[in-house]
Amino acid sequence: MAEPERPKKRILVTGGSGLVGKAIKKLVTEGGAGRREEEWIFLSSKEGDLTDTGQTKALFERFRPTHVIHLAAMVGGLFRNIKYNLDFWRNNVHINDNVLHMAYEFGVQKVVSCLSTCIFPDKTTYPIDETMIHNGPPHDSNFGYSYAKRMIDVQNRAYFTQYGCRFTAVIPTNVFGPHDNFNIEDGHVLPGLIHKAYLAKKNGTPLTVWGTGKPRRQFIYSLDLARLFLWVLREYDEVEPIILSGKTHPVPRLKSIRITVFRLRSAFSFNLPSPQFDTTKSDGQFKKTASNAKLKKYLPDFQFTPFHQAVKETCDWFSTNYDGARK
Helix, strand or coil: CCCCCCCCEEEEEECCCCHHHHHHHHHHHCCCCCCCCEEEEECCHHHCCCCCHHHHHHHHHHHCCCEEEECCCCCCCHHHHHHCHHHHHHHHHHHHHHHHHHHHHCCCCEEEEECCHHHCCCCCCCCECHHHCCCCCCCHHHHHHHHHHHHHHHHHHHHHHHHCCCEEEEEECEEECCCCECCCCCCCHHHHHHHHHHHHHHHCCCCEEECCCCCEECEEEHHHHHHHHHHHHHHCCCCCCEEECCCCCCCCCCEEHHHHHHHHHHHCCCCCCCCEEECCCCCCCCCCCECCHHHHHHCCCCCCCCHHHHHHHHHHHHHHCCCCCEC
16 A cells, blocks of 8 residues: 655745755755655745735745745845845835735744844844844944844744744854855945955956955855754744854854955965955944854754855855856
C-alpha cells in the first residue's frame, strides 16, 4: 500500500528577488536544503504592491501559504535613509501591516520577518541584545525605517497575545552577498565599497570612501543568513526575536570600514592605493555591537563562512555579473 503523500508546507517569501530571498532560493533549489513536504514561492514586487491592502490580499488568496518569510521592505543605505525618512516609515508600515494581517486572516501557521540591528537605540550599552529594542530612540539618520521595523516586534507580540499567532522575527547584522544592491549612492556600506573598488581597479582611479572609515560593523554573509532563516522557520518557536550575527563569540568582533576597505584589495587581486576618506560625509552610527548569545545557545556549532571567503565570493559574483547586477 502506497504511503499517503505528506501534507505540504507552502512557504511564501516576500521580497523573494532580493539579496536574502535569492540566497534562500539558492539553498532550497540548488543547495540540497529543500524538503519534499515544502513548496516554496518567491514573490517579487512585480507580482504585487504590498503597500496596497487589496493587492496583498489577492496574493494571499492566490497562493494560500501555510508559512511566510517576510523580507519585502523599502531599503537603502545611510544617505538614502537620511533623505527619505518619511517614505521609509510610511511604505514599510503599510507593507508590514498588510502582510501580517493577511497572514492572520488566512490562517498562516508561522511568519518569520526580517528586522535589522539599526532598530536598536542610538544611546545604549553594549553589547545590545534582543531585550533592548525599545529602550530608546534609534539613530537620527534612519529613524523612519527603524521605527517601522520595530513595529513588527510590537505586532508579533500583539497577534500572539490576542490571537495566538506564531509570528516572530530575526535581527541580522549587516547582510551582504551575491544579488545585493551595489548602488554607490543608495546601497549599503559593503556592496557600495565593492562597486567602488571594482571601478577603481578597472579605471586605475583612487578609491574614495565616504566618512572617516572609523565606524565599526558586524557583517553576515547572505548564504549563512539563509541557512539560519531555514532553521528559524523550521525549529525556532519563540515569538521574541533573535539576533543573527556572523560570529559565534558572545561579544562579536567588529570590523571598521577602513579595515574592510583593505580586505577588498585581496578580494579583487590588485594593489589598491591608500583610500581617500571624504570626511565631509556622515559616518552614521559609530557602532552597533550585537550579542549573539541567544543564537549561540541554540546553535553552538553553527559554522559561518569566513569573512574573507564571503567577500571574495561576493566580489567574484559582482565582477562576473556586473552588467546585470543591481547598481
